[in-house]
Amino acid sequence: MAPLQAAHLGQYVDDCRTEIWYTLNMADNLPHLAIAGAARICAALLFLAGCGQAEPAIRIGFAGPFTGDQAAQGLDMLEGARLAVEEAVSRGGVLPGFRIELVPMDDQRNPAQAVSVAKRLAADPNVMVVVGHLNSSCTKPASAIYYEARLLHVNPVSSNPEISRQGFDTFFRVCATDDLQGPAGVRFALEELKAKRLFILDDMTTYGRGLANEFEKAARAQGLEILGHEGIAQGEKDFSPLLTKVKSLGPDLIYFAGMFPEGALLIKQKSELEIPAHFLGGDGLFEPTLITLATPRAAEGIYLTTLGADIRQVPSAQSFVRAFEAKHGHLGAYSSYAYEATRLALEAVRRAGRKDRAAVLAAMREIQEYDGILGVHTFDEKGDTTLRTIGIYTVRKGKFQFVQAAE
Amino acid sequence: MTAAELFLQQFINGLTIGSVYALIALGYTMVYGVIQLINFAHGEVFMVGAYLGLMVLLLLPPSPGGVLTALLAAGTGCALLGMLIERVAYRPLRRAPKLSVLITAIGVSFFLQNAMMLLWGAQDRYVPACFSPGRLGGGAVSITPMQAVIFAVSLFLMIALQLLIHRTPLGRAMRATAQDPLAARLVGIRVEGVVSSTFAIGSALAGVGGVLFGLHYSTINFHDGYLVGLKAFTAAVLGGIGNIPGAMAGGLLLGLLEGLGAGYLSTQWKNVFAFAVLVLVLLFRPRGLLGERVAERA
The missing domain is CATH 3.40.50.2300 (Response regulator)
Structure with a gap:
């Protein structure tokens, strides 16, 4: 009974929280809030008085x-x-x-x-x-x-x-899109990391599950051995039981399709369990906070695929x-x-x-x-861009480092 | 990795999170023992403890001394917070229907969540690593120093709590109040003081649990108290709510069930597995594993 009520109230509170958050954060600065508010009221008054020049928005x-x-x-x-x-x-x-x-x-x-x-x-x-x-x-x-x-x-x-x-x-x-990103990851795993036995993880979201399935499809087509494919829940923090199981199967590469908060914990706990496999992830991990959360030591040498080439190298x-x-x-x-x-x-x-x-x-x-x-965008009939580059990054000394671009 | 090593590793994994559940479950069960209230704000006290610990760790260098200070600060801070919550939100409603207090508890929980969000922001906060990332012992089974600290601190606190309950005047007063508040009052026990102390002790344990949780998983968020609090509540029910050794056993058992469920069945199904066991236990032992068979009072 109680958890049900809590869930309903929870939705309501989430909405309220959003409102509070806007009020506090969407004004550029908290100290300016009063000034901004006053300015807005003045503008409204001027508009009402008919002497303002407020443009329609x-x-x-x-x-x-x-x-x-x-x-x-x-x-x-x-x-x-x-x-x-x-x-x-x-x-x-x-x-x-x-x-x-x-x-x-x-x-x-x-x-x-x-x-x-x-x-x-x-x-x-x-x-x-x-x-x-x-x-x-x-x-x-x-x-x-x-x-x-x-x-x-x-x-x-x-x-x-x-x-x-x-x-x-x-x-x-x-x-x-991920039908390009998944196969690009497989090619890198096979050609550069010489991986043969893979374990695939995803976060069971539209993005994670979709990308992991594209990866698995491409890996099977290349004849790689898939030891398992499991989902984790977003917001979970303890992945050590799952990783212990993965360790006992002895893969040479762990692939994760999901976002950086879970990715960071996976990388950290993989390192604590001393699993010798490579770690390859999707673009959801491409966020510097990942390295902080996972600790730079554990993140050293992981790989990830990203959507597009290194922005710093695009003139x-x-x-x-x-x-x-x-x-x-x-x-x-x-x-x-x-x-x-x-x-x-x-x-x-x-x-x-x-x-x-x-x-x-x-x-x-x-x-x-x-x-x-x-780059130069042209959109196909589905609305997707014709830019189809996938980038590969690694982590060196606590920073993302561009490795190569794959088409 | 042999099957035995695999099992041992899964056992250690489960015991780690189970120890944290147990520390929090104690607060639920102690409060329920004395005033029959499910304190739904308890998970939030755990979360506030994690933030108090983070605050200390940001001020002090990340070292074992800093961790000890953080644990003490979070324990003390949460004890005060627990007493304050009891004084402000629950004591005025002592004679009100049980449901009113329950709703108040949920209200306190929302208040604390949003207060922490406004103070610390809605993003995940990173807790600095304070122990070397290496491991203890050789072989295929690994225990990190952080896990060892979690076991040691939890074990110490559980033994200390048992001694407090069974060997001190305060503990005797708490047991008396739990058995019959009216009779306790008649023999001269200051019942309100005992209730206040119960909140303080339970909240301090949750605060320590919060710091350990933050250190182990390296991130904390203002909504972390919800799920962990729910799990700890489950652990308290599993062990028999109102029963202190039951809460410890329930916490460890829930952690193990989750760990083994995730390790041998599937991560997707770990909560299903843990809660299915809860349902089974309650079917055969409705008062939990160590709960009394008969009602204590009419």
Whole structure:
């Protein structure tokens, strides 16, 4: 009886928490909160008095996890989107007569929360485009809501191939997909690490399970021996029983498709149990916090595949990297994807020339050979980019180091 | 790795998390023993303890001395917090229906969760490693220094608690209050003081458990208290709620069941396995493994 009540109340409290969090964090700075509030009231009063020049707003929704264990990645992405909007505004705006507002929405990496956030964005007539979500498990159900609302949806990093196979003409994404990432990981494991006996782990999410299945399919096609494929739950912390079992089977490579909080604990506990196998992961591990959480000693020499080449080696991305680092000190792993997706979204609004969802969507369909920071994007009929590079990274001395790019 | 080594390793894995469950389960069972309240805020006290420990570890260099200070600070801080919660949230409702207190407990739990989120942020916090990542002993079975610390601290606290309950005047007063609060009052025991001490001791154990948990898994989050608290509550019920050795046994058993379930069956099914055993135990022994067979009072 009690846990049931707790669960219902829990949902309610989650909603309240989101509200509190916005109030406190979405104003740029806590001390400025009062000033910002006062300024907003003044603006409203001026508007009411009829002597203000407040322009109507075009809103860009940005959805991702800003609280919870994946907040580090979500907030780095939000900063990428912010930078894209700020640059567009400083260059004189996107549409004459309209100001651009970025609306951050926290999905807490929870699919149910993602749907509720998507509905709020879809119901706001000022929202012309949504950029987001991080997790495929959030992007997939949310994409259906944007489709029904005829709202352009540009996705930065959800790599599950099923999302674009749903037939939603509102969906576009700027990253490569897991039907490329899985096989690229297998090729690296086979050719560079000479692995023959594999154990596969995933986090049972749309992303993790999807990527792990692509990896397993490719590994079987190459004739590699799969000792087992098991799922772990997000939010779990103790993987030592599972890893002990893996150790007793003696694989020469452990593959994990999932996100960095669980990945870090797997890497740490694998090292504590002294399992001599290689560790290879997917792009969900590509986050510097992984190395801190796992400890640099345990993370040394792990490998991971990422969506796209090393951003620091792409010439077109250098001004972005400099601008971002000047502002935030460090570059988040997914910041560039969020920046790219937001810039594309703004480009669609600019080309549409008016505040109208159908026009923005039509304009996005016209964009071909878009010269972005990740490369030149052309979108196929499913909305996927033609950029299909997969990067391989390792950890050396507590830092991610680029190894090679695989097509 | 032979089958015997594999089993021993799984046994150690299960015992590690089981020790932490046991420390927290003690608080549930002690409070239930004296005032028949399921203190649903107890998991949150554990979480606050983890953050108190983190605070100390951020100030002091990561060393065994720093860990000892963190354990003491978290224990003391949580003892005070437990007494405060009892004084502010439960004592005014002592004569109210049991359900009101239960809802208040859930309210306290939400309050603590959100307070910690606002203080420390919603992100995972990293707890610095304080013990060398090596291992003790040779062979295929490994125990990390951190695991050894968890066993040692838990064992010490459980023995100390047993001595306190059975060898001190406070322990005698606690047992008397648990048997019959009215009679205890009649023979001159300050029952409110005993209840307060019970909250303090139970919360201190949870606080220590929180620090050990944070150190072992290296990350803590404001919502960690929920699941761990639920597991510890399960452990208390498994052992027989109100029974102190039962909570210790229940915690260790739940940890072992999870560990062996995950190791030999499947990780996906480990909670199913652990809770299926709970249901089975309760079917045959409705008062838990070590619970009394008959009702203590009408």
